[in-house]
Amino acid sequence: MGSVRIKRANPLTILLGTSLVVFIVYFLFVPSSSSASRPAPPSPFHKTSTGVRASPPPVVRYDMNSVTVTKDPEQNKEKILILTPMARFYQGYWDNLLQLNYPHELITLGFILPKNKEGNAATAALQAEVAKTQKGPIDSRFKEVIILRQDFEPPLTSQDESERHKLNNQKERRAAMSKARNSLIFTTLGPMTSWVLWLDADIVETPPTLIQDLASHDQPVIVPNCFQRYTNSETNQDEERPYDFNSWQDSQSARDLAAKMGPDDILLEGYAEMPTYRALMAYMVEENKGMHHEVPLDGVGGTALMVKADVHRDGAMFPPFSFYHLMETEGFCKMARRLTWTCTGLPNYKVYHYNE
């Protein structure tokens, strides 16, 4: 009987079996050796698959007294952190980022994306672009890219322009936005960073010298004017219109309004129900005064915002609650001012928002 079985066994079966065994052995043994060649996980003390911890990392000393924040950051090799809360990925944003001519080896990028379907899509698109850039020519590679996923649900499922700007949705939306911004800044701000540039994911056009230009004013908080390019349907011509109304100088009527409000109510700009009569930077454009004309501000917008890292280190953050009836970037300006810093606007220096 035995001989019969041998004869009937297919050599192919034996071969396949052998190869399968080899494959399984390979599958079982290779992981441990190949994982060593994989990049080190972000957290320094993750157990290796063998369960043995590496020797402890060395003690690192940072002399934060030596960190400079000057008018000429490029000359002084000052490190910049560019932070972007992102809900949707715009190719225009990434292309614009790449054309910034500040040395990329001094730039760290930080992103935070919500954990929903839209966020997943944006993350995938972003990661693809990041990978492309970081594998590309050395000059265009950034020092580091940190991608974070939010640990809370965004309050609105829709990012539609109309839905987003509804008055009663604003508070929740801005609270979530504030938390996202705070999570981003406080986990990515390193000890040697000099400047922080907040750049929204829908800013698609800035001068390539944005960082140098804003830093040259040597202001703790400085904000350019955010406009939007569009095609006028009547004249069928390309025109531009102001977009960000969160940069303003305070007014008496706004203060009066605030005085009547409850502690948790907030003042918002650009809503007819709430006439604040604040002087908006969006309407302060005076071409004859040149690009570098400065105005003092009491509230700032976050579409593009350059901040000395020390302002954030002192604790200035984006309040997710009503702080002097202000939230997010406007509240940030108020908090910075409470910490004896000042806010400045550049009405004639324009950056452009994506037009949906």
Next chain:
Amino acid sequence: MIPRHHGGGYSNGYPKGNTFDMSPHRFEPRSSPPSLRRRRQLMTRVGIGLVVVLFLVFIWPGVSFAPLVGFGLLATSDNTQLDTVRYYDLSNVQGTARGWEREERILLCVPLRDAQSHLPMFFSHLRNFTYPHHLIDLAFLVSDSKDNTLGLLLQNLEQIQNDEEPTMHYGEIEIFEKDFGQKVNQDVESRHGFAAQASRRKLMAQARNWLLSAALRPYHSWVYWRDVDVETAPFTILEDLMRHNKDIIVPNVWRPLPDWLGGEQPYDLNSWQESETALQLADTLDEDAVIVEGYAEYATWRPHLAYLRDPYGDPDMEMEIDGVGGVSILAKARVFRAGVHFPAFSFEKHAETEGFGKMARRMGYSVVGLPHYTIWHLYEPSLDDIKHMEQMDRDRAAKEKEEKEKAEKAKAMKETFDDPGRQWEQDKADMQNIASEQKKKKKAKIDSQGGKKAGTKFGNQAGGAQEQQVKKAAQDSAEKKLAENLVENVEADKAPVEADEEPVEVGEEPVEVGEEPVEQKPVKKAAKADDEVKLVA
């Protein structure tokens, strides 16, 4: 494969010929058509090739095609393989009640200024933590230090990281040096004086914020703030606080005191519950004013965590609080990520840790104190205390001196009046002798019987037993000293015959002592002694 319909089939679908002409008992070798043979040969070649390839892969793993086999599933997307790109999901670092099991990382923040003298104590605490050390990242901010804080810190860190025991090693350690140019002194008096509080608290807040913003990373689940001058704390404090699973949690902080100050005292008065009085007070104050707790200037009538301590209370009892003290704070990292920090300005009339608690409450986080879970802050005497202690030292020295002088005086006196005294003693003794002889003669017959009785009684027992018995007798009369006297006497004269004489002498001696009116006790003693004599008699 039998074709479903072949030409020769009947219309009913059965094949032609003998359908059942088949013998199951006869062996019929299978015929292999050439096509099948060819296919088999091909397969054999492919199989051999595969084996060779796999063998090569097995010998040189990780070459170009390694990820193609098996690990396509596990291999993460391209960008994680880039050194410069980091991806973190913050929902993985929320912080849970049993963080040590989930390998949650803690950032331990320690602000330091002129803290050289406290460092050895602090490092002894570090060694004792039971939370897995490799999950704890240390961050120190050394600011405006004039002593050797930094040097000592480095030395201690080196020591602990090179410890033979691998479980001693901590995770990432970062030291930040930043001088804020602070003019406020760090000594106890200027630190706790009322006038300096507001600006001092704001500067402290600034230091804390700088430390946190530089050290917090996306992989931290918890942040623990600890002062270096904690003297005693449970080793399990991290787990103990974490177990409560609160956003911010603080233990009660007391400090030991010298006995003359009462032995112990509540130390950290910054953990409190808000009161109506304080809210009203806050409304009356200037925008930049800072309410500081524990000073008579601001009577807030707030319930303080510190004063609610019961040494026998349940250490797990929780209490909602609004302001927190900074000696030992465990907070979830997400609190800091959301933007809660130590206000270096007047936030709702509070700054630093108290403002931190206020801000956290404002953002809806839970802030909890444990009234009966106590850690002990180091006792550093304040200037007043030091003055008081100096005074006490002086007093003691003066007293000692006085006593010494007194003793010397007495000695000198004794020496000076030694001879007359002795003379007097001698005279006294002589007189006594005469008196006693007279008494003896008188009493000889009367005493002899009682004396013998006592004598035989003593004689029957050993020395120790005698002592005991006499002692007992003495206790009965409630005068120990006398008892000692008696015992001495008994010891001195073991002979029962002489013993009967002793009580007489005792009885007589006090009479003479009693002549000195200043001393009170001996008089009493005399009276008692007389009783004793009677008793013995």
